[in-house]
Amino acid sequence: MAEVVHRNLESMLPQLEELESSGIFTHDEIKQIVRRRRNHEYKLLRRPARKEDFLAAVQYEMHLEQLRQHRKKRLGVPTTKYDAENGILNRIHSLFNRALKKFKGDLKLWLQHIEFSKQCGHKVSLSRTFGRALAIHPNNPGLWVMAAKFEFEDMKDMSSARSLLQQGLRTNPQSKHLWIEYFRMELLHTDKVKKRRAVLGVDMAESEEPSSDQFLSNKAASLVYQQAVTNIQLDVEFRLSFLPVVLLFHDTNSLQDQVYKDVEGTFPTHPLVWQALARRQWEGLDNPLTDAQTEKMERQTEELFQEGIARAGDDQSLVMQHWDGYLHWCRERVDNAPSSLRKKAVRRMLTAFKQASLNGHLSEAKYKEYIDTMLTLGLSREAASISELGTGAYPSSLPLWIARLSSCSEKVGQLCRQALDQVDKQHTLPIWEFWVNHALENEIKEKEIESLFKGGVASGVAAVYEAMSVRYLEWSYSVGGVKKTRNAYKSLLSERQPVPHCLYERCIHLERRGLLERSDGQSLKHLRELYQRALADYGSSHPGLWLGYIEMELRFPGGLVENVGQLHWKAIKELKPELTSDFISRYSLMHSESAVVT
Template sequence: MEKVDYLLEQMLPELNDLKDKKIFNQDEIREIIKRRTAFERALVRRVGRKEDFLRYIEYELNLEELRKIRFNRQKNAHTKHSLSSFSLQRRILSLFDRATRKFKGDVGLWIQYSEVAKKQGAKKLVGKILASALLQHPTSPTLYVLLSSYELTENLSPTAARTLLQRGLRLVPNSVHLWTEYAKMELVWVERLRRRWDVLGVKDPEYEADQAAGRKAIMEGAIVKVVWANALEALPGKLELFHSFLTLFRTFPTPLRSELLGMVYTSLTDPKSELESKAESWVVLARRGLQDREYKVDESKEKEPLSGKDLIDAVKTMVDSFKQGVQALDGQEKDKLLEVFAEDLRRQQADVKDEGLSAYIQYHLSSLLKPPHTTPGIHASHIRHLLASPAPPPSAQILTFARKATKVFPSSPATWASRLSVEIQFSSADDEAELSSLGDLVAQAIPVGLQSTSPAEAADRTALWSIIAHYFSLLPSPAELHAQLHRLLSLSLRSSGTASSSLPTHTELLVLSLPLLHPSPASFFIDSEDIGPALSIKQRLDTYRTIKAKYLPTAPFYRAAFAHERSFPSSRVVLEHIYDAWRAGFNAPGDEGEVDCHMTWLMYLWGEGESKGVRECLKRVMSGTGNSTVGTAVAERWQSFLSEKEREQAEQEEASEASEDEDEESMEDLKV
């Protein structure tokens, strides 16, 4: 305890200053000493705990906030900063330093340390913290990205940033995120160099004679192209890499955009590249005309919708690319591409207002969907096309085609979803006989949905359960609706009990049933007025307790339930209940989705302005998950989230200042 007494003695000048400044009174000083004594004693245990450090840090952060509020309240022209103005900040950073020395293996703790130091304006310390963290965790892509960003923005050293990222890629060559950030850093450097040379007017003939070739290569993106080539070599055929680089090049403001996008598309069509999915590569190529935009100096972040000749050219490019892909592929890859082709054309036709372009799409869609069809997906697309056609055939013809599809593919959720959709559309909800006939069809479709366990059919199952839920909403009374729904859920649970592969199907059904079991004002399937008034908080809590007790809900259900509850006013208690049940369901260490669970709750608290709740949640996650990987991932995601929000806020402030300057100039013009 001698160490504790020594540390407390070191606090006396600070506490006396707080008392002399009348920021805290004598009783509050005693309470501070009491709390700090308890915290320090906890830290000197033989077996230290991370949560003790986090609890102590949280207390000091709250104390510093209170000190600032009181100091600003009594601030005047004669008020001066003194020892206590900085001692609390130093203490917080010192506690983080002690914590990271004791728990060097916790990446999340290091990131929290750097985040707090950044907020307190200790820019040099941020670099030292991240460098120390990287020494302990040389294979963490996030740390390389954070430290390189610090070198580029704070130290204005692209050389140091480049060296760091290159070192990270040597140690973690399979990180798509790291490769993308490296390319982004090089793009930032090229654009800064371009603007600098433009401002300096680098046009000296001697200069150009000596270094013309080098300047030209840099301005044409030679470095970025080398990064892409190395990334392809490190991650051959990985489509995630293509998507990541395409997203970067589409959004980064650079005159090189078209050339860099073309480079990626060339790699996609290279016969030597062994891609994970040839069909998906053709989808990317086909959609490029609709997603890519030419670079404009004054472009905004939001992409403007295509129109006129640009839209016509983009649709023609899409059709031609899809046709080439269909001819180049065979087997399941070809069938998959045909289904995507049909859906893209159908969606595009629904958005097009030009009659000539709509007729062009209609022609290709009709030729593509000519029977016979080889897959259930094409059958379903054909039915949707007939229903949305400008001149649809008679309802009897569509019904016949839909019924034939369920005979050809009797175990396909896609064909049954299409048939039920057509049957419901062409029937009357007021006719009891037709409603009963629909009930018989639903009874035939339910086993198809329950027996389907393939991940490839997940979207089709979702469509089937959605239509069945819509049928339930047509039932004349809420009691009958709930009885039918509970019977279906019980049947689904029994099916999942006999086959573990059926559990995802049961979860899908449970998620889609939520708006019926628990209607909200924003229900997707039904109008809540058809079922009854909105439920009270107690009734909503009882609903979730019943679901938990009877139907074995999993993480996807709780994720959907959380989003569903956001449509209710004053649902803080219910949301916290869902979060507690959600995180309690992760039994296996490192279970997928646990990070999403904590991030969902953190972002909700942040949006509600509950900074204390955010700190408590972070402390609990960092100390109580039982798995350091989860705590680290949450800390990294939270840091990225805050950084993004800071960037957005800075951009809004810049836009606001620019608007104010324009208003002032306008006023000056009016005065003149």
């Protein structure tokens, strides 16, 4: 190992001597560089090799290169021999190459080398690195795209870029990303040629493109699209994903027609197709429209949406998706319509909502949107009627039941019971919370409120039990003080095992609060019982419980200071090892603060 390290260091001497003679680094600094490189070399040669060692060496050389460039500029040192000028950069490349021989499968390492080569402008090295990386990672579409982009944009070599993407597609024929980027690149190439011709004002040479007319009409991109849909069949979203790319370029109407005709012919009833067809005339508008033009386009769009709905036939699922798309467009028109046409857009949207609802074609999400729209317009009575229709169509829908309850002013309790019967028990917490809030706001009798809390506690759902238990305790304290709270939590603690930690915390908090506000002489006794029960369940995982118990004995009137030592010993014994250090540090801080106060 020592011989290899010595040989590697000797090969660096000419470059280091020139850096010293040019004044960029002093003799002592050169010695330090040699020493640091020697240390790195020994680490790189040890077994097993570690990627972190290579990255540390690379990072050091990068910092060294930054320092060299800064000093050269500051000192005005003229450019030296090529080897000295690029010696550090070449060493970084060498370190990356050595690392990649050891860790060929590490894609992140390849990308780091690629990024470094880009920053340095080493295009030849970058081409070689891409080639080696793709040989190791041929199934990574993003890497093929990155390599092709480099050839196209940096090397100005469309043939190589096209060849790379074609090779990537032979390896990954089902990669949607590769097909879309290949399509985009062909359009970019054609667009650049068109712009170059426009600037130069000359025709394209025959040798540049064999079929210039076809080339300029985006024939290459058209062929890519055909190949893509042949390889990835019956995927409507994939075919439609070509449209946003096409719309980025001018003079692509024929290509747009090809895509629209293809999806309409292949998927004649699909909602996404008809949404795309209906929205087509709104895409790429450069000039503002008059009200008359806007109204005409809106009528044409409505007709297309209605045709799509008719094409869906008796398939209820498809019909509902068509209506969702139409209603979404109606909402967009309300948001984007000029002020002179906004009222008309609102009427259109409400008419569409009503028609879809009456025909049974309104989805759960759109029912909720319908209700919210009516509330926004101040039509609360209509919103209540719609929410009733919604819960009839989707009886297990929690959002629709909450909307219905929110718009209800009478027989709320009866409606809440109905909602609890219909909605999945595991999702009923919002209904219980709504019911409790309504009861508290409307000053219902205490017995009825207490009965309501007990109903939530006994629901059999953990989330409802925890939330209702905590609120029950807080309400009990607010209406009956610590004694009523004590009766409530004793009942609660016997309801469910294990008792949730949050419930213990709330019981302890309210007992301590009662002790501070108006002690009845029994609070310390009950607090100790609570802490002991809580620690029996959670003593190994919650240092805060131990600290709270110790603090109570230390600081509260009537506390037993002699118990503190035993509690500390038990805590150290029972807590998980990873929690003991935290407990000890917090205990020491608390104990010192207590001593200062004393």
